[in-house]
Amino acid sequence: MNTKLKQCLGIDVSKENLSISLGLLDFNLKKEFISHPDISNDSRGFKVLLEWLKKILIKDVEYIIVMEATGVYHQAVCHYLYNQGYNVSVMQSGRVTRFVQSLDQRSKTDALDSRMLSMLGLERSLRSWTPPSKELQELKALSRERSSLLKDKNAEINRQGAIDSSCYSSSKASKRHITRLRLINEQIEAIEKEMQVLVSKTTTLKSRIVYLESIPGISFISAATVVGETLGFESISSAKQHTSFAGYDVILRESGNFKGKTKISKKGNSHIRAVLHMPSMTCVRCNPTLKQFYRRLKPQKARPIVALVAVQRKILILMFTLWKNETYYDAKYENKKQQELKALAAHDSIMV
Incomplete structure (x- = not known):
């Protein structure tokens, strides 16, 4: 009964090192973990990891890294x-954090984190990762560079003021600030041209x-930034996951007599939220x-910005839908949907 059902290698990544732990699940659903000393996060460490994997992984048993x-x-x-042919899954930090919280794991070390990742792979069915295209990676890099320059631009404007x-x-000093601001504007324009x-x-x-530009109010830069930041929505499978990825997921905290207010978590990609504001x-x-x-939502909210954030969330879902369905924006879609629902309701009443 020691036959293994599944095996998973968890890798906790830092700038310098990789902490690794191999988890094994048998047919009695018992878990066994095999650790390895930390290795360097470079080509030399990768070779050590590869040699260890060749020795430790059990053939003909399902595995994932x-x-x-x-x-x-x-x-x-x-x-x-x-590139070595291994099945890899890359998890968003929020999902890993929620899994660890469900285990009531209070201590945190690199070794424990790698074990939690291996346990996650043993217990859950995870989506395999595939590398994004070179063009999408370059688009994301340009998007990040533009975002950084926009922050520098705002800082220079404040200093000038x-x-x-x-x-x-x-x-x-004023002339030097004007020169720096002019240079930043030129670099932003150059990056936007490179993106195009x-x-x-x-x-x-x-x-x-x-398809995304067909939404009234969405520019090329806004669409390209969202596509670049999500790498073409590669790891996103639903609108709910997409809103969580961007930090637009709504949370509410209440306890006893305390009644909290709903707000977005902001635990996601801040670059997407920034580019959707305007x-x-x-x-x-x-x-x-x-x-x-x-207009329907604004009177129900304490501040107009709350309704505006709801619009941003709706824009993000709409962009995801158009990208996945490969279709243009239809301004009459909501009306068509309501008419279909009314027709179904009328048909059901007649049948009754």
């Missing part, structure tokens, strides 16, 4: 193992981004469906 998405530090080992308002303002050239050269990417303000003016949605 699980790691958590940690910025850019997991990418090298993830691509390496995939402080210099101009100061009693001891210096004309030379990159998309125009990729036929599939170009045709699918057009389009949402445009959509509530020119998009017939979202304009009606905003």
Whole structure:
């Protein structure tokens, strides 16, 4: 009865090291874990990991390698193992955190984290990871660079305002700030042109981004940024998962007499939330469906920004739907849907 049912290698990734733990599940649903000393997160460590895997993995037994998405530090080992033919799954941090909380695991070390990842792979059916295309990776890098420059631009504008308002303002300092601001604007324009050239050269990417641009109020930059940040919605399988990925999932905390207020978690991709702010303000003016949605929701909220965030969430779901279905935006879709529901209700009443 020692026959193994499943095996999973959990890898906790840091900038310098990889902490690894192999979990084994037998037919009695008992788990056994085999640890290995930490290895370096570089090509030398990857070779050590590969040799260990060849020795330790049981042939003809289902396996998966699980790691958590940690910025850019997991990418090298993830691509390496995939290229070696191994089945890899990359988990979003929020899902891993919720799994660990369900186990009441209070201590936190790299070794424990790798064991939790291996346990997650043993108990759950996980989606295999496939590397995104080179174009999507480059689009994401350009999107991140543009986002960073926009923050620098706002900082420089604030500094310029402080210099101009100061009693001891210096004309030379003001000129230097203006020069830096001009340089940042030029770099932002250059990046946006690179994004357009990159998309125009990729036929599939170009045709699918057009679907997102068909939403009134959504520009090319907004659509390209969302596609780049999600790597073409590669690891997203539902609208609910998408909103959670961007931090738009709604949470409510109540206990006893304490009545909390609903709010978004913000535990997700902040770049997507930032790029959807201005389009949402445009959509509530020119998009017939979202304009009606905003006007209906605004009186029910304490502040208009809450209704605006709801519009952003709706835009994100809409973009995901159009991308997956490969279809253009239909402003009359909601009306058609309501008419179909009314027709079904009328048919049901007649049948009764």
